[in-house]
Amino acid sequence: MSRESGAPVRYDALVRDDRIHASLYTDPRIFADEMERIFHRGWVFVGHESEVPRAGDFITRPLGMQPAIMVRGSDGHVSVLLNRCMHRGTMVCAAERGTARTFACPYHGWTYDLNGDLLGVPYPGGYDASFDKSARGLARAPRLASYRGFVFASLSPAGITLEEHLGKAVKLIDRSCDLSPEGDIELTAGWVKHRCAANWKTLPENDSDGYHLGFVHRALFNTVRSQYQSVVGDERTIKAVVRDWGGGHIEIDWSPGYQGRFEWFGGAPESLVADYVGRMERRYGSARAQQLIFEGPAHALIFPNLFLGETNVAIVQPISVDECVHWHTPIFWKGVPEFNSRLLRQSEAGMGPASFLMPEDLAIAARNHAGLQAQHVEWLELSRGLNRETMDAEGRLVSHVTDETINRALWKHYRTVMTSA
Amino acid sequence: MLSDPERQAVTHFLHMEARLADEARYAEWLALWTDDGVYWVPATTDPGADPEKHLSHIYDNRGRIETRVKMLQSGFRYSQEPASLMRRLVSNIEIDRAENGELVAHSNFILAELSVQAKHEMHWWVGRMTHRLRRVDGALKMCAKKVVLVNAAEPLPNLTFLL
Numbered sequence: 001m002s003r004e005s006g007a008p009v010r011y012d013a014l015v016r017d018d019r020i021h022a023s024l025y026t027d028p029r030i031f032a033d034e035m036e037r038i039f040h041r042g043w044v045f046v047g048h049e050s051e052v053p054r055a056g057d058f059i060t061r062p063l064g065m066q067p068a069i070m071v072r073g074s075d076g077h078v079s080v081l082l083n084r085c086m087h088r089g090t091m092v093c094a095a096e097r098g099t100a101r102t103f104a105c106p107y108h109g110w111t112y113d114l115n116g117d118l119l120g121v122p123y124p125g126g127y128d129a130s131f132d133k134s135a136r137g138l139a140r141a142p143r144l145a146s147y148r149g150f151v152f153a154s155l156s157p158a159g160i161t162l163e164e165h166l167g168k169a170v171k172l173i174d175r176s177c178d179l180s181p182e183g184d185i186e187l188t189a190g191w192v193k194h195r196c197a198a199n200w201k202t203l204p205e206n207d208s209d210g211y212h213l214g215f216v217h218r219a220l221f222n223t224v225r226s227q228y229q230s231v232v233g234d235e236r237t238i239k240a241v242v243r244d245w246g247g248g249h250i251e252i253d254w255s256p257g258y259q260g261r262f263e264w265f266g267g268a269p270e271s272l273v274a275d276y277v278g279r280m281e282r283r284y285g286s287a288r289a290q291q292l293i294f295e296g297p298a299h300a301l302i303f304p305n306l307f308l309g310e311t312n313v314a315i316v317q318p319i320s321v322d323e324c325v326h327w328h329t330p331i332f333w334k335g336v337p338e339f340n341s342r343l344l345r346q347s348e349a350g351m352g353p354a355s356f357l358m359p360e361d362l363a364i365a366a367r368n369h370a371g372l373q374a375q376h377v378e379w380l381e382l383s384r385g386l387n388r389e390t391m392d393a394e395g396r397l398v399s400h401v402t403d404e405t406i407n408r409a410l411w412k413h414y415r416t417v418m419t420s421a
Numbered sequence: 422m423l424s425d426p427e428r429q430a431v432t433h434f435l436h437m438e439a440r441l442a443d444e445a446r447y448a449e450w451l452a453l454w455t456d457d458g459v460y461w462v463p464a465t466t467d468p469g470a471d472p473e474k475h476l477s478h479i480y481d482n483r484g485r486i487e488t489r490v491k492m493l494q495s496g497f498r499y500s501q502e503p504a505s506l507m508r509r510l511v512s513n514i515e516i517d518r519a520e521n522g523e524l525v526a527h528s529n530f531i532l533a534e535l536s537v538q539a540k541h542e543m544h545w546w547v548g549r550m551t552h553r554l555r556r557v558d559g560a561l562k563m564c565a566k567k568v569v570l571v572n573a574a575e576p577l578p579n580l581t582f583l584l
Contacts, residue, residue, distance in 0.1 A: 193576035219497035359500035366539035
């Protein structure tokens with residue numbers, strides 16, 4: 001499959017229905033194509049509105065490979081600006097988060113307001129009347145949209161709407177947000193960032209892999225009981241499923257294997273949840289509330305970089321063909337502050353560099369990436385479950401939780417995006 | 422004021438704890454904790470960090486410290502299988518006595534970790550530690566250990582060895 005440098009990559013030849021080519025994880029030119037077509041053209045998750053609650057609040061965060069600022073303007077609207085002075089390109093904001101009235105470039109003092117409009121330029125005598133300040137505001141993501149507080153941006157002025165991008169998968173976001181008796185989540189605990197010596201696509205694939213648990217996480221399962229115990233038993237007794245929601249959005253649903261409500265929360269004492277359950281029933285009605293509480297939050301990837309990790313929200317950040325970062329923060333459900341302490345501890349147990357789950361995932365991801373350098377062997381298997389996956393009434397492919405149905409769904413969408421001009 | 426023997430005992434404790442961690446002597450390290458021990462590694466260098474409001478890298482009670490150790494002893498903690506090779510220096514030790522009589526030791530450390538689980542890479546960890554020590558049956562034990570890494574808020578590689 002070697003190709004001459006400069007020739008375009010044939011993604012339809014590299015992504016087959018039952019296998020994928022190893023160069024997809026290792027070729028720097030493919031990484032560059034991905035940044036352009038997936039991260040700089042398509043819809044990408046940037047942050048949650050609760051991270052910038054008041055006018056002037058901002059966070060800085062990469063949009064693909066490009067430094068960006070998500071800021072709440074004085075009119076209350078959230079914008080995503082590129083963190084690059086229009087004069088000589090300097091990052092105007094170095095803080096990771098904060099509150100600002102203006103963004104002033106430290107290099108020559110060009111100053112912008114919260115909408116990115118250029119307010120002033122020092123020593124204006126060096127420019128004549130043709131110097132148009134209004135044309136020199138900070139560049140902004142041309143398209144911005146949010147769903148239930150999740151802010152997505154696209155650096156392309158044209159393309160499908162966020163609504164079209166998310167499609168039916170909005171139900172996954174709903175599933176996580178509806179666990180609040182006020183219908184809102186808050187991401188205010190801060191993010192932990194976990195460095196991974198593997199290609200970025202390893203993260204969404206592994207976050208959605210139901211096959212590895214009993215092997216990669218054997219140390220934890222041998223040590224303590226957890227809500228994942230039911231998926232490491234005999235293949236025929238496992239009830240959890242994977243679902244392809246279309247558009248590269250993929251889900252593991254553990255709930256068919258749950259024995260009781262709050263299993264996703266590691267069980268819950270009545271004293272902690274009695275009041276909460278009552279408020280949920282008042283908001284959603286008894287049946288829907290009980291369903292939400294039983295099923296728990298979504299375990300799903302919203303293509304390409306937002307992972308709804310049950311009680312966490314995670315972000316996949318590509319760094320280079322060989323490196324990426326997994327960010328996570330616990331979901332705080334608005335109106336239930338009594339859960340927050342447990343959610344923090346649950347988050348620290350599951351995710352991050354010192355936790356009991358993700359370090360094994362990322363250690364294996366690094367070994368996976370090291371193994372893939374054996375390019376004498378060209379292909380990776382992707383066929384598991386082709387013999388038993390089925391289409392449900394809502395048009396979603398569903399299969400046994402250990403099946404590669406959702407890897408295929410991810411790669412199929414990837415191929416569509418990467419082959420579109 | 423601390424007596425010289427007390428000061429020496431605390432300094433000895435810090436050096437011993439560092440050596441047991443470096444050498445992956447998990448059971449002996451676990452035995453240094455009191456039953457109410459709290460092991461805290463914040464995810465920020467902000468001195469106002471509150472583990473009840475902000476996410477931490479580690480905020481273990483005694484039960485979780487034991488889980489952490491048991492996983493390392495299981496042979497399947499792949500992020501430490503094989504275990505990283507480590508040596509750390511503990512320095513700039515300052516010791517106070519708390520109002521309840523516990524000894525509070527502040528120190529700086531530099532830790533060289535050779536990670537050998539996939540690529541062989543040297544990771545350098547630097548930070549400030551605060552140990553709270555109490556005598557239990559005559560021996561000093563840790564009832565709290567806080568480690569603030571200088572890069573606590575940055576993307577970090579696996580941190581599953583004993584810090």
